[in-house]
Amino acid sequence: MKKIFTIIFIATVALSGCKDYLDVKPKGYTIPEFYEDYEKLLNSSSLYRVSSAYPVFLTDDAQAGEVKDPNKSADYPSYALFKRNLYEFKPGRVFESAESDRFYEPAYEHIYVYNTVINNIEKVKDRTVADRMQLKAEAQIGRAFEYLTIVNAYAAHYDPATAETDLGVPLVLTEDINAKYTRGTVAEVYRQIQKDLDEALPHLAVKTANNFHPTKSVGYAFLSRMYLYMGKYAEALKNANEALKLNSNLIDYSIYTNKKGTWGRVCTIADQAVLFPDADKSKESVWIRFGASSYGHVFTELYASKDLLDVYQKDLPVNATDQRLKLFFCDGQANFGGAITLFPGRKLWAPYVEFNLGFSTPELYLVAAECEARVGSKDLAVQHLNKLRDMRIVGNQPLVAASKDEALQLALEERRRETPYQGSTRLIDLKRLNKDPRFAKTVTHKNGTETYSLPANDKRYILPLPPNVLEFNPSIPVYDR
DSSP: OOOOOSSSSSSSHHHGGGGGOOOOOOSOOOOOOHHHHHHHHHHOGGGOOOOOOGGGGGGEEEOOTTTTOSSSGGGGSSSSSHHHHHHHHHHSSSSSSTTOOHHHHHHHHHHHHHHHHHHGGOOOSOOOOOHHHHHHHHHHHHHHHHHHHHHTSSOOOOOOOTTTTTTTEOOOOOOOOTOOOEEEHHHHHHHHHHHHHHHHGGSBOOOOOTTTBBBBHHHHHHHHHHHHTOOOOOOHHHHHHHHHOOOOOOOOGEEEEEEESSTTTTSSSSSSSOOOOOOGOOTTEEEOOOOOOTTOOOTTHHHHOHHHHHHTTOOOTTTOOEEEHHHHEEEEEEESSSEEEEEEEEEEEOOOOOHHHHHSHHHHHHHHHHHHHHHHHHHHHHHHHHHOOOTTTOOOOOOOSSSHHHHHHHHHHHHHHHTTTTHHHHHHHHHTTTTTTOOOOOOEEEETTTTEOTTTOOOOGSSOHHHHHHOOOOTSSSOOO
C-alpha cells in the first residue's frame, strides 16, 4: 500500500527539526553523509514527544465536565468533537475528514527518522564501528518504542491465541517513500519490536550524556514493559529486576506542596521556588519521553471519576495522605493566579508537570510487583509496593497480602494510582486486563442525564486509523468498531 500516511511523502517534513545543521540540497532531499548528521537527527527534540493523552477520554479515570462548567477547560460542549466521540464511546471513526490524528501521524514521522539512521549509519566512514552500532541501537530503541505504543492503541491487545491474525499497524522499516506497505498483524509488529530490542541491547552504553538517550537499563526496562503486555510475566519480572539494579531511585513526595499558578504549582514545602521535577530533571527517569506536542496532556480538562477516587481511598491508612491525589489534583477549587474557580465535590486533574512517558523507576517497581504476584513471591510483590508507597503516602503503613491474588489486586490498584491520565497507559491496561475475567469491567461515563457504557473487550477500545490514512488507502483493512 502506497502513501499509507500523509506525513512522509516529503522527507523534509521528517527532517524539519534538523534544518539548521543538515545541508539539504535544493533538489529533493539527501541522505545525511556523516556520523554527526545522523547523531543530530536523533537529537531532534521532536523525537522526544510521543503519545497523546486523548485516549484517557475512553477510560474509567475520566469524568468530563458539565455543560457550562465553571472550569472553562472542562466545559463539555467546548471539548473537541473527537474527545466527545471517545467519551461517549461512539462507534466508527473518531476524527472528522481531513482532521489530523496527532498521536498516530507523528509516530510515523519519528519512525521515518529512525529508519533513516538504522538503514544508513553503518555506511559512514568517519567513526568507529562501535560508535556506529551504538547510534543504530539508539534508533532501534526509538523505533521499537513508537511501535509498541501505537500497536497497543490502534490494534487489539496482544493475545497469543489470535495475535497472528489480529490487525496490527503498518510496519514501515525503510525510508523509501515509494515502498509499498501492508498492515502487519499484532504478532508481526511484536516480533519486529523484539528483534529491534534484541539487536540493540548489546550495543547500548551503560551511561550516556543524558536520559534522552537509551542505555542498557532502558533495554531492560523496555523488555519488562513489552513482556508485561504480552503476558509473559516471568520474562517481564527478570528484566524489571535487571533494570532496577541499574536505577532504583524514587522521589519522596512528602516534601512537596502546592502554590497558586499552573506550571510550577507543585513545589517544595521548604522553598516554593524549587519545583517538582519534570521528567528531564527527575532521578526516577530511566529514558525520557514527554507527551506529544499536540494533545500531550489533559491538564484541567477532566475530573477524577468516582471509580478512580475510590481506588485512591482504598488501602489508605487512617490519617494518611496520598500525595499523588493532593499534589496533582485541585480539590473543589482552582486558583491559577486569577479568580478562584469553584467546582465543589470534584477533583480536577491539574499537575502541570511533564511526566515521563518513557521508562521510569516507579513503573519498574510496579511491573516487578505485578509479576511477582503472578509468577513469583507475594511477599516480594508487597515489598516492592511498600517501597513505592513510602515515597508517595505521608503516614503510610505497610501493606500485607494473604495470597498471590490479593497481592496482584494490590499491585494493579497501585499502578492505577501512580499513572492516571498519562498517555495511553490506562487504556492499554484496560485492554490487557479485560482479557482476564477477574479484572474485566464495563467502563461507564456520565454527561448530565446521559450515561454511556463500554463493555469489556469491545472493539471501541481500539483507536481507529485516522481518516487521512483511510482516504489514501481505502482498501486497508480496519477493525469494525
